[in-house]
Amino acid sequence: MTLSGGSIIAIKYKGGVMMTADTLLSFGRMARYRGFSRIRSFGDNTLISFTGDHADFTTLMEEMEKEIEHDVQQDDGVVLNASEIHTLLTRILYHHRSDMKPKWTYLIVAGSDKDGKSFLGYIDLYGTHFECDYTATGYAEDLALPMIRREWNPEITEDQAAALLQKCVKVCVARDCKQSSDIQFAKVSETGTSLSRPVKIDCDWSVASYKEIE
Amino acid sequence: MESLKLGIVTVGLKSKTHVVLAAHKRAADMFSEHHEKIFRVDSHIGVSMAGLAADGRVLFKYLRRECQNHIYAYGSPHPVSRLIVKLSEKAQENTQIAGRRPFGVGLLVAGVDKSGPHLFQTSPSANYTEYIATTIGARSQSAKTYLEEHFMEFEDCSVEELVKHGVTALAGTVKTKLKPEEVSISIIGLDRPFHALSAADLAPILGDIYVGREEKSEEEDSEAWLQSEEDD
Amino acid sequence: MGEFSPYVDNGGTTLAIAGPDFVVIAGDTRLSTGYSILSRDVSKLFKYSDSIVMASSGMQADIAELRKQLLFTIEEYRVDNERDIELDAFYRLLATVLYGKRFFPYYSFNILAGISKEGKGVVYSYDAIGSADARTYGAAGSGQELVISILDAALKRKPDPLSIDEAIELGKSALKQATEREIHTGDSGEMYIIRAGRPAEYITFKLRKD
Numbered sequence: 230m231t232l233s234g235g236s237i238i239a240i241k242y243k244g245g246v247m248m249t250a251d252t253l254l255s256f257g258r259m260a261r262y263r264g265f266s267r268i269r270s271f272g273d274n275t276l277i278s279f280t281g282d283h284a285d286f287t288t289l290m291e292e293m294e295k296e297i298e299h300d301v302q303q304d305d306g307v308v309l310n311a312s313e314i315h316t317l318l319t320r321i322l323y324h325h326r327s328d329m330k331p332k333w334t335y336l337i338v339a340g341s342d343k344d345g346k347s348f349l350g351y352i353d354l355y356g357t358h359f360e361c362d363y364t365a366t367g368y369a370e371d372l373a374l375p376m377i378r379r380e381w382n383p384e385i386t387e388d389q390a391a392a393l394l395q396k397c398v399k400v401c402v403a404r405d406c407k408q409s410s411d412i413q414f415a416k417v418s419e420t421g422t423s424l425s426r427p428v429k430i431d432c433d434w435s436v437a438s439y440k441e442i443e
Numbered sequence: 444m445e446s447l448k449l450g451i452v453t454v455g456l457k458s459k460t461h462v463v464l465a466a467h468k469r470a471a472d473m474f475s476e477h478h479e480k481i482f483r484v485d486s487h488i489g490v491s492m493a494g495l496a497a498d499g500r501v502l503f504k505y506l507r508r509e510c511q512n513h514i515y516a517y518g519s520p521h522p523v524s525r526l527i528v529k530l531s532e533k534a535q536e537n538t539q540i541a542g543r544r545p546f547g548v549g550l551l552v553a554g555v556d557k558s559g560p561h562l563f564q565t566s567p568s569a570n571y572t573e574y575i576a577t578t579i580g581a582r583s584q585s586a587k588t589y590l591e592e593h594f595m596e597f598e599d600c601s602v603e604e605l606v607k608h609g610v611t612a613l614a615g616t617v618k619t620k621l622k623p624e625e626v627s628i629s630i631i632g633l634d635r636p637f638h639a640l641s642a643a644d645l646a647p648i649l650g651d652i653y654v655g656r657e658e659k660s661e662e663e664d665s666e667a668w669l670q671s672e673e674d675d
Numbered sequence: 676m677g678e679f680s681p682y683v684d685n686g687g688t689t690l691a692i693a694g695p696d697f698v699v700i701a702g703d704t705r706l707s708t709g710y711s712i713l714s715r716d717v718s719k720l721f722k723y724s725d726s727i728v729m730a731s732s733g734m735q736a737d738i739a740e741l742r743k744q745l746l747f748t749i750e751e752y753r754v755d756n757e758r759d760i761e762l763d764a765f766y767r768l769l770a771t772v773l774y775g776k777r778f779f780p781y782y783s784f785n786i787l788a789g790i791s792k793e794g795k796g797v798v799y800s801y802d803a804i805g806s807a808d809a810r811t812y813g814a815a816g817s818g819q820e821l822v823i824s825i826l827d828a829a830l831k832r833k834p835d836p837l838s839i840d841e842a843i844e845l846g847k848s849a850l851k852q853a854t855e856r857e858i859h860t861g862d863s864g865e866m867y868i869i870r871a872g873r874p875a876e877y878i879t880f881k882l883r884k885d
Contacts, residue, residue: 306558307522316518323736326681327779343519343557351713355683356736359706359714370711483754507754511747 230257232283234267235407236367238397239278239337240377241347242390245418246339249394250278251401252427253409260409268415270422272297275311275340276415277318280366281354285332292321311340311417315350315358323356331355335366339417347418365397368405373397387416395430402430451480452583452616453491454609455551455562456576456590458600461632462553462560464491465609467580467617468627481629485510486636487520487555489629493580494548494567502546505533523554523561527571535569545569549579555631578612586612602630606640611652623649682734682782683708686859688818689719689730690826691788691798692846693811694837698796700788701846701866702730702816703882707859715862715884719816723749724759725874727789728867729769732816733803734782741781744772762789766799766807773805780804784815794871818853818860825849843868847880854882861885 232254239248254262268278269290277293279286293314300308309317315338325332331354342348351366352358363381365373376397385393394414401408411427453466466480481491484506492499509529513521530552537543545567552563564579565571576594578586589612597605606628614621623642626649631637689702702719705712717735721742722728729745731738748768749760760768766787773781780803787799787807800813812830814822829845830837846866854861861882868876 303525303528305522305524307525309517313517313519317516319736319739320516323740326736329679329681331679331681355681355734356739357683357685357706357708357713357734358736358739359717361714361716364714507751511750515743515747 232256232261234280234283234286235409236365236369236373236401236405237267237278237280237335237337238363238365238369238373238377238394238401239339239349240363240381240385240390240394241349241383242385242387243383244347244387245416246276246347246349247387247390247394247414247416248276248278248337248339249398249412249414251398251409252411252413253407254283255407258407260407263409263411264427266413266424266427268413268424270415270417270424271314272300272308273421274308274417275314275338276417276422276424277314277339278337278415279334281334282332286334286336289318289321289332289334289336293318310342311338311348311350312342312360314338314340315348315352315360319352319356319358322352322354326355337364337366339415340422341417341419345419368408369397369401372400372404376400398430399432402432450493450496450580452578452580452586452613453480453493453551454576454578454583454586454590454612455491455553455564455574456594456597456605456609456612457553457560457562458597458602458605460560460634461602461605461630462555462562463602463605463609464489464551464553464629465606465613466491466627467613467621468625469617477625479627481627481639483629483637484552484554485514485520487631488523488526489553489631489637491551491553491627491629492548493583495546496548498546499548499550502530502533502548502550506530506552520556522558523552523556523563524558524573526554527552527563527565530565531569531571534565534567538567538569551577551579553629553631555633560631560633576608576612578616580616582616585615589615602632606630607648607651610645610648614649614652620653621649681779683736684733684782684817684859685713685735686817687719687732688814688816688822688850688853688857688860689732689784689786690814690822690846690849691730691786691812692826692830692837692842693788693796693798694839694842696790696794696796696871697839697842698788698790698798698869699839699842699846699866700728700730700786700798700869701850701864702732703850703854703860703862703864705860705862706735710858712862718865720865720867722867722875723765726869726871727760727762727765727787728869728875730786730788730815731783733784737781738783741772741783741785745769748772762787762791762797765789766809769799769801770805770807773801773803777804784819786813786815788867788869790869790871796869796871814849816860818850818857821853821856822849825852839868839870843878851882 250267576590623645628640691700706714706717785801
């Protein structure tokens with residue numbers, strides 16, 4: 230058994246991409262480490278987040294750090310955009326699966342493409358990959374995606390996006406036993422990336438029967 | 444360094460939107476075919492060469508492979524400046540490692556990327572320089588003189604004007620009148636990938652350049668050909 | 676944890692129909708694993724030149740790698756020969772690339788559609804390890820059995836020659852009918868219409884999203 234991370238939800242809005250993840254690392258069904266940020270920012274224009282094995286993710290990110298550092302050292306103004314990072318990570322994950330040594334992660338990459346347009350991409354441990362307007366991994370794939378499909382449109386504002394994510398996360402906290410209620414929000418837009426401090430999703434558990442037994 | 448002064452003349456020049464390579468593809472002797480001197484590396488990069496063509500082809504294949512590898516790994520075209528650095532690193536090894544010899548070829552590398560059009564010149568010493576306009580090859584001096592006189596205008600040139608400047612610079616390096624099939628022009632633009640001009644495209648441009656100039660006699664023509672043979 | 680299986684089936688259905696001087700090739704755009712839809716908008720078609728289009732279903736990651744390998748090779752071909760690759764050469768290339776991974780195959784089922792040197796529409800149908808033959812129509816993927824029987828019924832004993840409009844309608848309708856009965860097929864359809872001497876035309880159409 231290994232340390233693993235839970236769901237991610239990410240959506241595009243008018244002017245950027247927003248994503249959310251809880252801050253819990255689980256060891257099987259034990260809530261092992263709390264307050265761990267599962268969203269990483271790269272350079273000043275890319276966010277990467279993961280569901281799945283934490284050690285594998287860390288190894289992948291070390292590899293990505295080298296790429297970013299190479300760009301910094303060249304100091305020629307050439308930096309990888311999110312779309313390029315997405316392609317590179319896809320190749321890396323596919324390569325590992327072909328070696329029969331998969332990196333057991335589902336990755337969400339957010340940022341912008343070569344034309345400066347918002348980019349949101351999905352990759353899994355097999356190298357399956359695609360661009361999308363919204364996506365979710367882990368239990369949120371079943372819980373949140375249907376809600377997003379119902380409410381999302383390309384003109385959605387930043388505030389509306391935040392409200393939608395909040396609503397989705399609340400359902401995940403209520404229904405997914407491994408979802409922690411300490412949630413991080415992150416966004417990436419023309420002005421760069423920003424990552425919030427963990428915020429508490431308050432769920433009303435008064436309806437639960439264990440309350441009465443107390 | 445000497446190899447830059449050998450071989451055919453090739454000219455490169457760029458504007459804000461385009462970069463143009465021009466080369467004189469003179470036949471090696473009377474009975475041989477014209478040799479193509481400008482090569483497509485990728486849809487956004489082309490090279491022309493002066494010096495040992497065989498060495499040039501090795502480098503050209505290397506550039507091509509690096510561009511393909513970049514597309515494979517990153518899904519995007521190779522940044523031009525980074526490609527030049529890789530090329531230079533490869534060439535530098537040969538200047539330092541015992542038992543090897545430098546690549547006896549100078550390249551003009553023209554390309555367009557996110558930061559706009561670029562024109563680089565590389566040399567056997569592994570040095571490289573970015574230019575607005577430059578030329579290499581035998582008797583490139585007169586082309587260089589022409590470019591020095593006009594390079595201030597290039598930035599705002601249309602692609603047609605840029606091509607004309609390139610061909611004019613090239614025309615100055617040969618004693619004979621250039622024929623369309625002896626000139627090779629390739630263009631890369633911000634809005635259009637690498638493409639070559641056909642002899643039919645070139646005929647009117649050459650016509651414009653030679654307007655008012657005196658025709659040389661057949662005799663002079665063949666002498667000039669002999670002369671240039673000795674130069675090599 | 677059991678032994679890792681490097682394969683996933685991402686589903687989807689593709690088909691191609693050839694006529695005397697044209698060929699149409701189509702596929703759906705659903706990408707799924709098991710019972711969940713990952714994306715409703717991932718193309719199964721890939722255009723290699725004005726007259727060569729490949730449709731692939733199976734495992735999306737393997738298909739992407741296969742496309743990259745093919746692109747790599749045809750780019751070399753283009754530079755070396757100063758022209759686009761032709762259909763018969765591409766047919767051999769794809770077979771060779773697939774067989775090159777005979778003992779760790781690309782999990783992909785490909786159909787190749789194009790115009791031959793003689794100006795005829797041709798469909799090549801492949802298995803995962805590169806066995807291929809030329810046909811007048813073919814289908815592959817999770818809805819293969821459904822689509823192929825529709826095409827058999829419509830084309831096998833057709834007395835008059837197939838027109839291009841009939842082929843387009845038949846292709847669309849076969850995909851729509853596969854979508855009715857097969858859960859991994861759906862969302863939207865896309866089609867390339869390739870006529871001799873003309874660049875391929877691209878159209879899309881709606882499919883059920885459920």
